[in-house]
Amino acid sequence: MIAVAVIVHAGRVLLIRRSAPAASLPWTFPSxxxxxxxxxxxxxxxxxxxxAGVVVEPVSLLGERVHPVTGWPVAYVSCQLVSGTAHAASPREVAEVRWVRLREIPELVPGGLFVPVQAYLDESLSS
Known part of the structure; x- marks a missing residue:
């Protein structure tokens, strides 16, 4: 099972760009x-x-699914930022980190997000 951290802070969500993307997914949540x-x-x-070098606290399980691109079982967890400044903490795995606004997600994740995650972000983020 893959665990995904959906971290919302100050009207943005944290995404990472992997050094070696899984399938066609260069931008993902820390996972x-x-x-x-x-x-x-x-x-x-x-x-x-x-x-990403950030300390977070898990808040709730947003949902689970078999990822349609990778075929891996995935659990999505909403997390609250506790401390730290986001950065590529593991350069071998992570090329870049970025706090993004809701309206930026479709260009970075063109396939769209898991419906419960999208609903959570729609509710949590102001554009």
Whole structure:
């Protein structure tokens, strides 16, 4: 299972550009494989720190699905920023990080977002 950290702060959401994109997905949320015994919230928190250098707190599970492009099982977790300045904390994995506004997401993620994640962002972000 892949855990995804959906981090909203100051009217924007954090996206990362992978050094080696999975399939046709150069821009994604901080994410990675859950380790044995980890909850989705714990894994999302760990991945946010490892990939983007930010400390977050998991808030709620937004939903789960099998990703239509990668075929991987994915759990999406809304997270609250606690501390840190977002940066490419793992240059081997992450080429760039960016806080983006809602209106910027379609150009960075042209395939669209998982419906529950999009609904959460529509509610949480002001454009």
């Amino acid at each position: 990675g494989k859950m380790e044995p015994g980890e909850t989705a919230g714990e894994a999302a928190t760990r991945e946010a720190l490892e990939e």
